[in-house]
Amino acid sequence: MTISRRVLALAGGVGGAKLVAGLAALLGEQLTVLVNTGDDFEHLGLHVSPDLDTVVYTLAGIANPATGWAIVDETWTFMDQIERLGGPTWFRLGDRDLATHIVRTERLRRGDTLSAITADICRAFNLGPTVLPMTDDPVRTIIHSGEETIAFQDYFVRQKCAPPVSALSFAGAAAARVNPRLDGLQRDDPPLAIILCPSNPWLSVAPILAVPGVRSRLKELGAPIIAVSPIVGGRAIKGPTAKIMGELGLEPSATTVAQHYAGLIDALIIDDADAASADAIAALGIAVRTAQTVMRTMADRVALARACLDFAGVLANRTA
């Protein structure tokens, strides 16, 4: 199969980046990735964009395979010294990773956009795909835990997702403008498919969809919208997705993911282990296929990417 049409993927961090890597292996420059920036925060005066960096480092082949985030063969001399100086050590910035944050922070202060900076970083790594922050405006994911509000990285890294989540909000989202490249995509190169990667739908994909105009633009692109469920056999492959679903009063299942995305997606790919949920999902008017969604190897990533694109081809023919 040769792909000659553009594909748009929406992704958060580690889980999403794995499928993005598989898609990139098949699509190269035909892939555009719209990435969550709700996790962005300022730390030690530096603008850190964890999801953008995870996607870029994964595509550059320098992500640490053991963690999914951070850079392989990273050194930690800076953090040792920060500790000696009595600075905060709960969020660990590697020496190599620091270069990204420092270059980005300086350019943001000079007035460059996050999009322009990200494009230059991708160019430095010779990436084929286009990586777009969802917006150039500040959006911050906020965790509500009862009466308490917690900034995302504080919740996710410092508190290791321990506080029970009662609600989520995305500060700044209402005023944020969607990445203008999304409009260019529609005009110049309407995609074959839109793929919601298996990132946490509540923490990682929701901020992207909370930017005004994203949902309508995705619909207007006219391509089938396919999500990949991050829930396998009632559990999250990684991270707090299932825990949060339970705390929000939702059953952790592929069907719940389908219900969450209903109205937006045309299709859902669920894991082979969840085949029994296929009928319930189809009853929501969502086309469904099963696949091996747990990606342990690069071959797994490419196979799942191929399953997404095959499914998109079928769906596109069906509506054509």
Added chain:
Amino acid sequence: MTISRRVLALAGGVGGAKLVAGLAALLGEQLTVLVNTGDDFEHLGLHVSPDLDTVVYTLAGIANPATGWAIVDETWTFMDQIERLGGPTWFRLGDRDLATHIVRTERLRRGDTLSAITADICRAFNLGPTVLPMTDDPVRTIIHSGEETIAFQDYFVRQKCAPPVSALSFAGAAAARVNPRLDGLQRDDPPLAIILCPSNPWLSVAPILAVPGVRSRLKELGAPIIAVSPIVGGRAIKGPTAKIMGELGLEPSATTVAQHYAGLIDALIIDDADAASADAIAALGIAVRTAQTVMRTMADRVALARACLDFAGVLANRTA
């Protein structure tokens, strides 16, 4: 000899820091160092204070003995990545050193003073001496080379002191307020001696003396002011001092250093190699002694420090 009285040293970078280390070995907490910040600059969005850091790292025992500046056993992963990202590499920031710049920059942006930040860094390193930036206000040393004006680090590091110096100026100095601790020193603990370390008189000591009120306050402290000549046998031990003197139309000699400081200093320590200049210097009304001023070992540093303090004791008795 037990020193129970405070000593104030004025210092720039590497040469000055060596004598500061010798003084610290004898004086411990009784030493206060007023450090040049005219070399400070912003690089990659970070506030870098090269002379302050050289003094602090030297006192902390972590300065690289091969260079005098930078940290021993430093790693350079960050710079490798900056190069990969196409960033500037002419000013090299080590991974460990970065912690200082990042902590300082963040705190300056939050409104903390350079003095307060420096005090906390000294505390983290358990330093005995007090290290004071000459001012908390921005002063920037500017090199004039014919019609051209060059920022200090551009001249010193990027252009390796190649452009001929026709004049020097200290932008911001006229509006800068001297470090308020200097007044506290006068009130609470008048020093036994004031020592102008063998830093470049034109590049490193002049910016300190250019801050309004510094000269008069030094005089008011009532202690003998002793300089150590950075010129030995007509040459600078390190750096461009002799080259700059020549370009400014001055003969590179200990006598010229004495003429430069005349009116401020009471005494000058010159190298044994320059003993022949002693009479000419004495004729300026400046007391003079010879010593071994080239500091290759820690023992050399302590010996020169002891020579300074002995001389101060003699001078103080003479005026008492």
